Amino acid sequence: MTRLSILLATAATLGFSAPLSAATTYLNIDNISVAVGSGTGTGTFNNTFDNGQTIDKVIDAPTATAQEFHDQTTHIWFTGSAPNQGLELIFTFGVSYDITTLHFWNYTGEGYDVDNVEFTFFNSLGASIGSTSIQPALGSSGGITAQNIALQSPLNTRSVRAYLTGSNGQIDFQNIGFTANVSDPTLDPAPQVPLPAGGLLLLSGLWAVALRRRR
Numbered sequence: 001m002t003r004l005s006i007l008l009a010t011a012a013t014l015g016f017s018a019p020l021s022a023a024t025t026y027l028n029i030d031n032i033s034v035a036v037g038s039g040t041g042t043g044t045f046n047n048t049f050d051n052g053q054t055i056d057k058v059i060d061a062p063t064a065t066a067q068e069f070h071d072q073t074t075h076i077w078f079t080g081s082a083p084n085q086g087l088e089l090i091f092t093f094g095v096s097y098d099i100t101t102l103h104f105w106n107y108t109g110e111g112y113d114v115d116n117v118e119f120t121f122f123n124s125l126g127a128s129i130g131s132t133s134i135q136p137a138l139g140s141s142g143g144i145t146a147q148n149i150a151l152q153s154p155l156n157t158r159s160v161r162a163y164l165t166g167s168n169g170q171i172d173f174q175n176i177g178f179t180a181n182v183s184d185p186t187l188d189p190a191p192q193v194p195l196p197a198g199g200l201l202l203l204s205g206l207w208a209v210a211l212r213r214r215r
C-alpha cells in the first residue's frame with residue numbers, strides 16, 4: 001500500500017471521503033433544512049407556529065414510509081388571501097443531489113388539502129436549472145402515509161423552491177420529503193463538498209504526517 005492509499009483508506013474508514021458512487025438518501029430534517037420563503041403570498045399561518053412550533057415540521061418525518069397524524073406538532077396550515085396566494089418553502093441541501101422521488105403527506109379532505117406544488121431547482125451557484133409542477137392526491141385517512149411521486153430533478157440540485165397552493169386558498173399538509181442520489185461531484189459547477197471541521201483538521205494532520213515521513 002502506498003502512503004496515499006493508506007491515507008485515503010483511513011479517511012474513508014472515518015467517513016470523510018467524497019462520494020465515489022451515488023448513494024440513495026432520504027432527505028429530511030437530519031440532512032437538509034427548510035425555511036419559509038419571502039415569496040409567500042398574503043395570508044395567515046393560523047395555528048401552525050403556536051407553542052413554539054417551527055417550520056421544521058415540514059421535514060420531520062423520520063422515514064419515507066412513516067405515518068403522520070393531523071396534530072399541531074407536525075402539520076402546517078396556511079390560508080392564502082386568494083387561490084394564487086401560496087406558501088413558498090425553500091429547501092437547502094448541504095451537498096448536491098439528483099432527486100428521484102417526492103414524498104408528499106397531504107391533508108385528507110379537499111376543503112383544506114394542497115392542490116398544486118410548483119418546484120424550481122437550483123444548482124450550487126444559485127442558478128435556476130429546471131422546474132415542474134405536481135398535483136398531490138388527498139392524504140390517506142387515519143394515519144397519513146406519503147404519496148410517492150416521481151420527481152426527477154436536474155443533476156446537481158443544491159436547493160429547491162416549492163410553491164404550494166390550494167384551489168380555495170387553503171394549504172394544509174403534513175410533511176414533504178425527497179429520495180435522492182448524491183450527485184457526481186465532477187459535474188457540479190461549484191464542487192466543494194464541505195467536510196466537518198474535525199474532518200478537515202484530521203485530513204490536514206494526516207497529510208502533515210505523510211509529508212514529514214517523506215522527508
Ligand SMILES: [Ca+2]
Nearest residue numbers: 057074174175
Ligand atoms: Ca410533519
Ligand SMILES: [Ca+2]
Nearest residue numbers: 110112113166
Ligand atoms: Ca383543496
